[in-house]
Amino acid sequence: MTSNLLDSKLDDILSRVLSNADGEVIAVNPSAGAIESLVRVATDFDGDLPSVRLLAEERTLKDVMDDFIVASNAADLIDADVLTLRTTADGGQNSLLVTEDSVVALVDAGSQVGGLTADDDGFVDAAYDTYDTQWDEADEFHLRTPPITRVRETLADEISADAEADFTTILDSLETARGDGDGLDEVTISLLVAAKNEALLYDISKWGEDVGIASKATFSRTKTKLEDMGLIDTEKVPIDVGRPRLRLKLGDDRLRDAESDELASAATSLLA
Template sequence: MVNTTTADTPADALDSILQETSAEATLVTTSTDVLAGLADGLASPRHDGENLTVISIPSALKDVRDDYIIAGKLADSGVTLRAAEGDLSNYLVDDTHIWTLIPTASTTVVTRADETTADHVREITDTIAQDSEEFSLRTAGHAELIDDLQSEAADETAKYFDAALKYLDTVPSGRGSKMNEIVLLIAAGVAANEQLFTVGKAAENTQLGSRATVSRTKGDLEDNGLITTEKVPTDVGRPRLRLLPPEETEITSEADFKDYLDDLKAALQ
């Protein structure tokens, strides 16, 4: 049986498909939009990525890795990512179905329910998988970092970091980007008046970044007047630094924090 449906976005299409898949499934795609849609779909509590393998071209996977909003969702999902060279199609296959994805202005899904055909496609897909390499996102998942913040820092820091992830459409990753995930983490610390030491420890615990990277980023933001700090005395050793908003900026609500994020984004473009 063949059925054709249309979804507004790849995320909507994959959300529907994932509700029908069996235990083991493989998604093959060349589309960054499909990968981003998958990240949104797997962020839903309805879906689990543990039994899903994704095979894609290196360039699309690197695009995903370079956006912390997408990469963090995929890292949380437990999905297995693999990079393969060559010409790939866009489809998802399990034991009994093949869903062909046609991502255009909307996403057309052609569903074929046929175990014999599915077995044949799985054999081809298994061959592609054998010739592929595991791909690492090299980042912490959103939930992992929020959990660590809740255990290491004030609840407010975790709350503001979560709010930033939900508010921003994209967060370019790595040192090459000025508005990256480390800046986001520091911004959450600023909103909660958190200590730099605690923020750096959370980043290092989850391998989001080293304490040195957090400290260096803090210095850059402070030099540009985007944050301030104050010394906090300790019983032993050097005083620690508390992260604070820039002068004449007050953050007492999530709305204030969103305004602060907008200011940061504008200043760092």
């Protein structure tokens, strides 16, 4: 790779670097946006991915991975042994993509993003050795979010195929899943899906805890909030032994009438 990559979209630069990389890529000090783009491009990549070592500030990684959509896809890549994450305390470094053949500096020029490329053998070897050493000395970043593939497979198995399809459609309709005003969080989405499919609170909360989304207590608290705000209703279902369990139902006509790809926007409006 000898030419500079003067593309307007960061995704295009990352895709070209991954396509041309022999061996592995070390992503050094990427911005939050670059981490999101890298996960997105790697997830959608058509072909054999090189292994990616991502070295970023811990605060930046935590902020990015608060988004369930990004984190669950990153967890998929980690599970596939494609991506590894470590943290650096030096946030003043340039944002680089280092391969065995080139060093690409990512430069944000406002309306355009550029990848300034160096491929001099001596320079590339020195840079690779430098960041390989930094990697060895860096701390591992432990991502607690479960892989999205596992989430979907277990949801289909333990709740229903329709619930999994609704969950996937809702995620696809969202830009983020943080629950901080910029999108619904994964627990709220799970409960809305369960209510749409009239699943039991016990079943969806047990699934959510087992797969690693959140504890049963978190599901219970979120259910209470959504019920208080009128988004979901519950009805008691008698069981042979013990207290009746609660069946979840959508509690507002705007939610009941919404298609799966409209459910998130309708719920967000009601929560505002």
